[in-house]
Amino acid sequence: MSDWPGHEQANATAESVVVQQAQNAVFGAQYSVGIDLGTTHCVLSYADLGNIDDEEFSPQVMAIPQLTSPGLVEEKQQLPSFMYQAHEAELAQDSTSLPWTSKPDYLVGEIARNLGSKTSIRLVSSAKSWLCHTGVDCKAPILPTDAPDEVERVSPFQATTAYLQHLRDAWQSQHPNAPLDQQDVVITVPASFDPAARELTVEAARAVGLGQAILLEEPQAALYSWIEKSHGDWRKHAEVGDIILVIDIGGGTTDLSLIAVTEKDGNLELTRVAVGDHILLGGDNMDLALAYTVKAKLEKDGKRLEPWQLQALTHSCRDAKEKLFTHSELDNIPLVVASRGSSLIGGTLRTELTREEVNRVLVEGFLPKVAVSDRPVSRPRTGLRTAGLPYAQDAGITRHLAAFLAKQQGATDELKDINLSDHASFLHPTAVLFNGGVLKADTLAERLMEVLNSWLSVEQAPAARLLAGADLDLAVARGAAYYGYVRKGKGVRIKGGTAASYYVGIESAMPAVPGLVPEIQALCIAPFGMEEGTQQELPDDEFGLVIGEPVRFRFFSSHIRREDKVGIRLDYWTDEELDELDEIEITLPEEGRRPGEVVPVHLCAAVTEVGTLELQAVSQKDQGRWKIEFDVRAGE
Amino acid sequence: MNTYGIDLSLKPTTFDLWHVCLAGTVALLSLLLVVLLLSILISRARCKKKAAIQAAEPVVKIVEKIVEVEKLVHAPTPEPVVLKEATPDAALQLLGLLQKEARFIDFIKEDITVFSDADIGVAARVVHEGCNKAINEHFTLAAVRSEQEGSKITLPDGFDAATVRLTGNIVGTAPFTGTLVHKGWQVTDVRLPKLTSGYNAAIVAPAEVEL
Numbered sequence: 079m080s081d082w083p084g085h086e087q088a089n090a091t092a093e094s095v096v097v098q099q100a101q102n103a104v105f106g107a108q109y110s111v112g113i114d115l116g117t118t119h120c121v122l123s124y125a126d127l128g129n130i131d132d133e134e135f136s137p138q139v140m141a142i143p144q145l146t147s148p149g150l151v152e153e154k155q156q157l158p159s160f161m162y163q164a165h166e167a168e169l170a171q172d173s174t175s176l177p178w179t180s181k182p183d184y185l186v187g188e189i190a191r192n193l194g195s196k197t198s199i200r201l202v203s204s205a206k207s208w209l210c211h212t213g214v215d216c217k218a219p220i221l222p223t224d225a226p227d228e229v230e231r232v233s234p235f236q237a238t239t240a241y242l243q244h245l246r247d248a249w250q251s252q253h254p255n256a257p258l259d260q261q262d263v264v265i266t267v268p269a270s271f272d273p274a275a276r277e278l279t280v281e282a283a284r285a286v287g288l289g290q291a292i293l294l295e296e297p298q299a300a301l302y303s304w305i306e307k308s309h310g311d312w313r314k315h316a317e318v319g320d321i322i323l324v325i326d327i328g329g330g331t332t333d334l335s336l337i338a339v340t341e342k343d344g345n346l347e348l349t350r351v352a353v354g355d356h357i358l359l360g361g362d363n364m365d366l367a368l369a370y371t372v373k374a375k376l377e378k379d380g381k382r383l384e385p386w387q388l389q390a391l392t393h394s395c396r397d398a399k400e401k402l403f404t405h406s407e408l409d410n411i412p413l414v415v416a417s418r419g420s421s422l423i424g425g426t427l428r429t430e431l432t433r434e435e436v437n438r439v440l441v442e443g444f445l446p447k448v449a450v451s452d453r454p455v456s457r458p459r460t461g462l463r464t465a466g467l468p469y470a471q472d473a474g475i476t477r478h479l480a481a482f483l484a485k486q487q488g489a490t491d492e493l494k495d496i497n498l499s500d501h502a503s504f505l506h507p508t509a510v511l512f513n514g515g516v517l518k519a520d521t522l523a524e525r526l527m528e529v530l531n532s533w534l535s536v537e538q539a540p541a542a543r544l545l546a547g548a549d550l551d552l553a554v555a556r557g558a559a560y561y562g563y564v565r566k567g568k569g570v571r572i573k574g575g576t577a578a579s580y581y582v583g584i585e586s587a588m589p590a591v592p593g594l595v596p597e598i599q600a601l602c603i604a605p606f607g608m609e610e611g612t613q614q615e616l617p618d619d620e621f622g623l624v625i626g627e628p629v630r631f632r633f634f635s636s637h638i639r640r641e642d643k644v645g646i647r648l649d650y651w652t653d654e655e656l657d658e659l660d661e662i663e664i665t666l667p668e669e670g671r672r673p674g675e676v677v678p679v680h681l682c683a684a685v686t687e688v689g690t691l692e693l694q695a696v697s698q699k700d701q702g703r704w705k706i707e708f709d710v711r712a713g714e
Numbered sequence: 715m716n717t718y719g720i721d722l723s724l725k726p727t728t729f730d731l732w733h734v735c736l737a738g739t740v741a742l743l744s745l746l747l748v749v750l751l752l753s754i755l756i757s758r759a760r761c762k763k764k765a766a767i768q769a770a771e772p773v774v775k776i777v778e779k780i781v782e783v784e785k786l787v788h789a790p791t792p793e794p795v796v797l798k799e800a801t802p803d804a805a806l807q808l809l810g811l812l813q814k815e816a817r818f819i820d821f822i823k824e825d826i827t828v829f830s831d832a833d834i835g836v837a838a839r840v841v842h843e844g845c846n847k848a849i850n851e852h853f854t855l856a857a858v859r860s861e862q863e864g865s866k867i868t869l870p871d872g873f874d875a876a877t878v879r880l881t882g883n884i885v886g887t888a889p890f891t892g893t894l895v896h897k898g899w900q901v902t903d904v905r906l907p908k909l910t911s912g913y914n915a916a917i918v919a920p921a922e923v924e925l
Contacts, residue, residue: 143908146907147814148912149909149910149912149913149914150907150908150909150910150913151907151908151909151910152905152907152908153905168916170912171912172910172911172912172913173910173912173913174910174912175910175911175912177908399841412836412839414836414837414839414840416817416837416840418922420819420820420823420824420919421824422817422821422824422837422840422841423821423824423826423829423833423834423836423837424829424833426833426836426837426840430835517744654786
């Protein structure tokens, strides 16, 4: 704290949150850089830290040079998160150069999406969703999943690294005097990312030399961006007792978070109190739903669609949908799918998308008017599932929202400024912040507010208001850059800590009963809301670990058990309370020990400054420490 | 009697040593004179240069003068007009973009006489939508005149004839008052893709083979 003179603290917008200069803040960094590593797009935003004392913050979005088709390099604000594994005969010599390299290792960005739209077997997409997919080894080459054997596959981790590498190189070519590894870098992750996925993201950053990068949850970044854009006015729009619901509907995922506004020493404080599950449901599902609707209509007329036509139809449905949403006077938009050959006029397929279809499929299908007691329908998964992502089975986003709010009813129990009425059946948000391209459509945004407010009015709660002025596409990157500024002690900081409590499974000591799997207990190793830079030890719970032999633990998380302290053992829990994550593994190395020797250890959980959870086994005898690995995936 | 007058018409009739020495001395003296004069001139010029370093303007004046002299010399023969040659790459690139986004070349090269207006209309949507996208993505367009078409506008003296074209009854002197027939278009920003060395701009659409 000696870095911050007292008088500066006093007049620095009079915030109560005293932010310690974190270890990861780079000394002498010129820029604060925010990277939104999205499922479908990446955005990089940055701001000069030079004039930080003027209370001025003006983030810019970097134009990212990228190949758009073979031989063409264009600058775009977004880098599509796609990778294309081209065949060696596919591209002409010297047609894949970038401003910084004559031959990049991987084709990423617009060109990957374009080439992949015609050759999907070579397209790597949604790598980010794979990162938090339990049961998959994220460092194993598994993508593209439906590629023939001869196509070189990459791991979700490699793909993420490649996107970061492209962003880093693009930055370097535009800022040769300010290397990215010497700037403050913040990378955003979904709030619902589990510890392993966070760890992998940090590791990917480290792999491209960005070891100093720290993590920030996307909904928090969106709120930071809103605060930054309000230029200090946000205090007029938020008041003590507010519960801000952040709804982020992106291209591939939907993410929900709750942030409470409380008061401390006369100043407003923000605390992230809950995050939702990772729902694989977003704008791309909407476009696909429309395309299938139109396809069904065409097939009724006896026209059969080829796969490439469906692809083209999905594209034109997206454009048509946006037009219908922005021009309320239009009732239908003609859709045309041009033939692939050079004859354009004869072979072109014509149909139309009507407002009624858009309303029925998108508004009623994705945002149905449901009661708050409704829950997402989940069909039991069939035993033999093809290796794919666990897409949400119920497209009703409002049902997912209802489930989330009901599940998190007790999220604010410990905050004295938040008063929820006793007969409430779900947590009542008082304000809503939108994020994600989908909610640019007013029709969808209005419907979402309408449904939410109908739930609130049933329980005689005041209607939630919409926090206006958010930039739905770029907010996360801008907010991430702003977070770098907040970490310098400026502005308000959202408190949060871990969004879940974590447990390891321990077999309870009971006599073996034939035919019965031994009961297991869940031992809490990290409580809910553990702050960055803190750690908790469990000295009383010892395990004997055998040197040289891997030992595995079942690993659980809970988004609702807030009161569990470290060391507590649960004998019983409902499916809703605890989610099982991938197993964790520990192997004690043989250094200086006898193989087969049993070493008594206890566990220690720490939340790093970076924002990742770190588990360690600590030896009782000599205080030796070993890291416990998360990424023991693959459904072995 | 001998009189020692100077007879100017007298020419040396003999080529003796005396005369050679005399002529040599004259030549030497005149050479000395020339050298002296030159050295004075050069030292003066140097002085001026030194002064010029302190004040930049005089140099500019001198350069201007030289240019003028050159112009005068060349004045009698008319300067050859150099017309700018348009590079084909950018044009080909634009064709490529329009073909990619809007199937522009396909549409133009197709014989449309055999098709009905309805069929052509369907295809025109593809072309219109795609051209719109390609143009908006790579160019920023603005109207030259912001006034309503059909309204009366007045052009002051010295208006830019490259941005506003006069038509019809062009008589008299500026200011000119007339009706705005077309508001005009100007490109305020161009964002054409950069090309890699392996890019063949002449291929506006590669042939496509599905395996």
